[in-house]
Amino acid sequence: MNDLIKKLFENKTLNNEEFLDILSSNKYDEELKKLANIRREEYYGKDVYIRGLIEFSNYCKNNCLYCGIRAGNSKANRYRLNTEDILDCCEEGYKLGFRTFVLQGGEDPYFSDDIFLEIISKIRSSFPDCAITLSLGERDYKSFKDFFDAGANRYLLRHETANESHFNKIHPNNLSLEKRKNCILQLKEIGYQVGSGFMVGSPYQKLEYLIEDLRFLEILQPDMIGIGPFLSHKDTPFKNFENGSMCLTLKLISILRLMFPYSLIPSTTALGTINPEGRELGLKAGANVVMPNLSPSNVRNKYELYDNKIYSGSEAAESIELLTKLIEKSGFKVSVNRGDVKRTTL
Template sequence: MKKILDKLISTNNLTKDELVYVLDNLNDEWRKYIFKHSKEAKERHYGKSVYMRGLIEISNYCKQNCNYCGIRHGNKNVDRYRLNPDTILQCTDLGYKLGYRTFVLQGGEDNYYTDELLVDLIKNIKDKHPDSAITLSLGERSYESYKKLYEAGADRYLLRHETATREIYDSLHPGMSYDNRRQCLNQLKEIGYQTGAGFMVGLPNQDNAALADDLLFLKELKPHMIGIGPFIPHPETPIGECKGGTVEDTMVMLSLTRLLLPDVLLPSTTALGTLDPKGREKALSVGANVVMPNLSPVSVREKYELYKDKICTGDEAAHCRKCIEGRINSVGYVVDMGRGDHVSMQ
């Protein structure tokens, strides 16, 4: 095991067989070994900085019907909402006053947000706050749409690949295309976005070979940001009774991702904090270096429920920032409120 892990640490590369061997044979000793080295890899590229992004969940309408997602089109018990451009601008204005210089506009695939509306919104945010970065996470759109939004001023786009295993992808995404998902990610990179991908840990039928494929796909894609979180079942979905992922397994995947792609931006997700009160701190301690406090209006936060019991729904934005800042400091890191670009873009 040590020989394989040392190869990973020194070359940032392993074969699929080697990755599967590592995942099959991890014990507490080897987990501590990779956690130590992934933390060191993060600090070599980003020091003690943890970047704060202001998250604005703009809509819980979604035309897709993903079998794991609480806001799927088929869930008729969702209290639907969407934020209009004026409300979104108010959120970015508040965030700017609180010190945020990156805003993440995230939502379901909602046809209300046309290219025209989003182009105007992006331009307005950039006109008011030209030193800020705008990240979009609005699902699959056309190449032309992605290009218009980029030319309007959007800097980054997050689109998790969800799983690199075709059979698992197809089982979870009725009416969607595995190949189109990959094509969207390649188009985003081609256009010039700082691009984010990512996957869930603990999905039904996901074995260590599938997890190795996720890591190898990311190594090939070389995204700027990778979102990895545990699968948390939502009771009003087709797989709501399935077993979920764990914080421990997610930490392993974060750590291996950091060692394969040492300069990547790696969020400590809300889902980890939902499963474990110290989940986000644990992720920061093994290589994560981004957190995304919620700037959405308090009145809608409980409605954006991708999974059950999502945390931080009742805090005001300012309190949410201070709360997470304290968590970051508690594990020896410092908050960086700048744009927090990928190291290759700085």
């Protein structure tokens, strides 16, 4: 075993120079993947957890330069689901075997705290054995606390980049890294299982910035970590930038598994979009979560954060048999329970 990889395997961290060595070379990739699988099996065995993703709105008040549903994209075909639509998605998902629902949308001003509280309360009362995950963007402390008290269990809020200068280059002036980090830390304080993460290969990113991302996650000790390659969208200011690297993303999944062996790490839609086998490769690199789409089929193609996003086939929640076969072919098995984080080994 390479001494550097052995050190990461045993100590769960490296110094900045050592991380840079790993990130800038492909000579460690296979060994990283092998050890990441060892660590995952210690905590989760061969289980892959499925989450039912409900993309409830593609309206957004923000103008993030990389995002296809940014407020400034006049070409976006906008939609909103109402409370009954969302509950119907949960009902369908429950019948298919999902025990976690992920509510994700743009920061849509229409969805007030009162509306979300009604949605959360109805999901909680109708499906008491299920986990409710929110991905609603930045809110104030009271909103986060009220949602938690109403029955939400988990919250996903990616920091996207932990370098302030980089953050400012890819976000509008009204967003700040300090506020984003504060929101994430508040969520943990309240008691959520918290997920964060970052884009790989976003415009102006340096390898050193990725190390800053790893350092922020070391402080946070997140329950969930979502990363994916940057993918451009034709109607954004970043339309001409190259997509991020799948290989670097897979390497970082392995690194994250070794640093945070207990974590729930999705193999994302972005990986499946950049490569037909991307999601399976993500699982083999150390990921242990997939999030098929439960949204109504007539809106799935409208939640377009980036070009060519996949939303059919094994990406669709109703194709659970196809998804199960793909996961089993990759050497894993679908787990139908809630899939809460495990901080100790099996």
